[in-house]
Structure formats: structure tokens, C-alpha cells
Amino acid sequence: MYPIDQLEPVSQTGENSAPERKQFTSTKNTLLIRLKSWEYWPFSVVYIPVFIYWIWLSIKARSFFFFSASNPSIESGGMLGESKIDILNLISDDFKPVTLFVKRSTEESCLGDKLRFAGLDFPVIAKPNAGERGWGVEKIADVNSLENYHKNSPVDYLIQQYISYPLELGVFYYRMPDQPGGTISSIVQKEFLSVTGNGYNTLAELILANERAVLQWDLLKVKYESSLTKVLEENEKMTLVSIGNHCLGTKFLNANHLINEELTAVFDRISTGIQGFYFGRYDLRCKNPEDLYLGKNIKIMELNGAGAEPAHIYQPGFSILEGWKVLLHHWQVLYKISRFNHRKGVPYMSFKEARMILKRIKTDRQPK
Numbered sequence: 001m002y003p004i005d006q007l008e009p010v011s012q013t014g015e016n017s018a019p020e021r022k023q024f025t026s027t028k029n030t031l032l033i034r035l036k037s038w039e040y041w042p043f044s045v046v047y048i049p050v051f052i053y054w055i056w057l058s059i060k061a062r063s064f065f066f067f068s069a070s071n072p073s074i075e076s077g078g079m080l081g082e083s084k085i086d087i088l089n090l091i092s093d094d095f096k097p098v099t100l101f102v103k104r105s106t107e108e109s110c111l112g113d114k115l116r117f118a119g120l121d122f123p124v125i126a127k128p129n130a131g132e133r134g135w136g137v138e139k140i141a142d143v144n145s146l147e148n149y150h151k152n153s154p155v156d157y158l159i160q161q162y163i164s165y166p167l168e169l170g171v172f173y174y175r176m177p178d179q180p181g182g183t184i185s186s187i188v189q190k191e192f193l194s195v196t197g198n199g200y201n202t203l204a205e206l207i208l209a210n211e212r213a214v215l216q217w218d219l220l221k222v223k224y225e226s227s228l229t230k231v232l233e234e235n236e237k238m239t240l241v242s243i244g245n246h247c248l249g250t251k252f253l254n255a256n257h258l259i260n261e262e263l264t265a266v267f268d269r270i271s272t273g274i275q276g277f278y279f280g281r282y283d284l285r286c287k288n289p290e291d292l293y294l295g296k297n298i299k300i301m302e303l304n305g306a307g308a309e310p311a312h313i314y315q316p317g318f319s320i321l322e323g324w325k326v327l328l329h330h331w332q333v334l335y336k337i338s339r340f341n342h343r344k345g346v347p348y349m350s351f352k353e354a355r356m357i358l359k360r361i362k363t364d365r366q367p368k
Contacts, residue, residue: 073276078305186310193249197232
């Protein structure tokens with residue numbers, strides 16, 4: 001239960017009307033929440049040791065962009081600017097949802113026909129074709145919402161079949177290019193942002209009393225504007241966000257206990273079928289662990305390359321020292337794979353190529 005004294009409902013009443021809650025505030029200090037849990041710290045702060053290690057590895061490799069050789073089939077190795085649809089096209093259709101690429105120049109009136117032609121039904125997921133950390137990802141319920149998303153999107157984007165499988169995981173996999181088998185080094189399980197009713201607090205009060213949900217208040221108060229005064233029944237669970245992104249309040253849980261030889265064999269089979277891929281994280285949904293071990297009912301929404309993180313480190317309570325240890329280990333592996341490929345003839349990205357990618361990203365995200 002969430003004690004009512006943690007909340008400060010602000011009421012506005014008329015002369016002949018019953019009290020009605022119009023605004024809600026919380027006594028929870030969002031700054032304190034962010035400070036005490038390093039999972040909310042700025043990327044630039046968390047990655048200070050990684051940045052230093054990257055400099056050292058760059059000196060050894062004689063290239064600041066050595067990572068670009070890690071996955072030869074992915075632009076920049078998957079560190080920045082890579083196309084999601086190009087990567088998905090490398091994966092067997094058996095393991096991915098129906099995905100439609102939409103150019104920003106497409107006429108809004110054509111969107112419905114494109115979906116029908118692709119065999120897609122609502123709801124769908126829309127996401128930028130080049131983006132990171134959940135930027136621009138939305139669940140779309142109908143044509144009007146899709147047209148609005150299209151109108152406001154500054155970039156080309158994907159429309160993806162919504163997969164309702166209950167288990168969402170991020171599986172980190174790497175393999176030396178001369179080896180038939182690889183390693184699963186991290187599995188993160190994603191727990192969607194939700195609240196549970198107690199029979200007397202309103203939805204707004206439950207959100208504001210929840211440390212993860214209150215950080216999303218500015219978004220949630222708009223999304224659930226018509227339901228904020230609703231009282232959830234006792235033990236009634238309500239999922240607030242059904243997209244598994246950390247920046248939208250999803251809790252990341254350490255699921256490394258799922259790793260075994262059987263699962264590694266499944267991802268060896270998937271990964272060896274993807275030409276030029278050796279290091280990265282699969283973001284997927286599946287029905288249950290049993291199907292996962294059998295390699296069936298797996299739908300890969302994204303495959304992230306060199307820029308991917310072993311995201312189990314963001315489980316609440318996971319120490320930052322252990323997190324740094326895990327991150328540095330993965331950068332060491334990234335270096336080894338990149339150096340191996342470079343010795344076999346894979347070139348490193350040049351400064352000119354990096355500038356072009358960064359310029360393209362900046363230009364694409366400017367409002368049209």
C-alpha cells in the first residue's frame with residue numbers, strides 16, 4: 001500500500017459542487033531519487049572510467065574508432081548512426097516481427113495502405129530508424145495516432161508488429177570471428193512500469209508515491225489525464241508503459257541465471273546466420289524460458305552492435321564498481337574482436353566518416 005500522507009492532493013471546488021481533485025503533487029524528491037541510484041546518473045558521469053579505458057585501447061589500436069571493425073556488416077560497428085532496418089534485414093524472418101520502413105517524405109494518407117499491404121494491424125510500435133536509449137519509441141493504437149507520429153517525426157522510422165509475449169529480454173552475445181561458438185555474457189529482464197491499487201488511492205496518487213513512476217510524471221499525467229482520479233481496486237495491477245525502455249521507467253533486472261549451454265547454442269545458431277556480426281545485444285520478446293531454450297517463439301525487435309550495453313548492471317542495488325568492472329570487460333572483448341577483424345583486412349572508420357555520421361544525425365534530428 002501507498003500511504004496517503006506521502007501525497008498532497010490539491011482540490012478545487014465550486015460553490016455547489018463536491019470536491020474534485022484537479023492537480024496532484026508529491027513530497028518525493030525526484031533529485032534525491034536520481035542521486036541515490038546510479039542507474040539514473042548521466043551517461044557522461046557513469047562512463048568516465050570507460051572513456052579513459054577507450055583512450056588507452058585507442059592508443060593500442062592506433063585508432064579512436066577501432067570499434068567500427070567489430071561488426072563489419074553494420075555501419076560504425078553499431079556504435080552510432082547505424083540503420084535499424086539494415087540490421088534487421090540481416091536476421092532470419094523466423095526470429096523477427098513484421099517491420100515496415102517508412103521514409104519521412106511519405107504522404108500521411110498512404111500510411112494506412114502501407115500497413116495493410118505489410119499485413120500489420122494495430123497496435124504497432126513506431127521507432128526511429130537510427131536512434132538510441134529509447135528515443136522516439138511509441139506504441140501506436142490507431143491510424144490517427146500514427147499520422148500524428150509521422151507528422152512530428154524528424155527522421156525516417158520503423159513501424160513494427162507489436163509482440164505481446166510477456167517476457168522481454170536483452171541478451172548480450174559475443175564471439176571471436178574464428179570461433180564457431182560464442183558467449184552470452186549478460187541477460188537483462190525488463191519489468192514494465194506499473195502500479196498496484198489498494199482500494200483507496202487514486203491512480204495519480206499511486207504514480208506519485210512510486211519512485212520509478214514519479215520520475216515519469218510529466219509524461220504519465222498527459223497519457224492518463226482522463227484516469228488520474230480513478231481508484232484502483234486492491235491488488236489491481238496497472239501497466240503504465242508497455243515499452244521496455246529504461247528512460248520510460250522500465251526496471252532492468254539481472255537475469256544471468258538463465259544463461260546455460262543450451263541457450264548459448266540457440267544464440268550461436270542465430271548469430272552465425274548473421275554475416276559480419278560478432279558483438280552486441282539482442283532485444284527480444286518470448287513466451288517463456290522453455291521456448292527460449294528451444295529457440296522458438298523468439299521475436300528480435302532490435303540488434304544493437306558495438307554501442308550496446310550489458311544492461312543487467314542497471315538492476316537496482318547493483319554496485320557501480322561492479323558495473324564498471326562489467327563494462328570494462330566488454331570493452332576489452334570489443335577491442336579483441338575489432339583488432340582480429342582489422343588484421344584480417346576490415347578497415348577502421350576514418351575521422352571523415354565519423355564526422356559525416358555525426359553531421360547526418362544532427363541534421364536528421366532537426367525539425368523539418
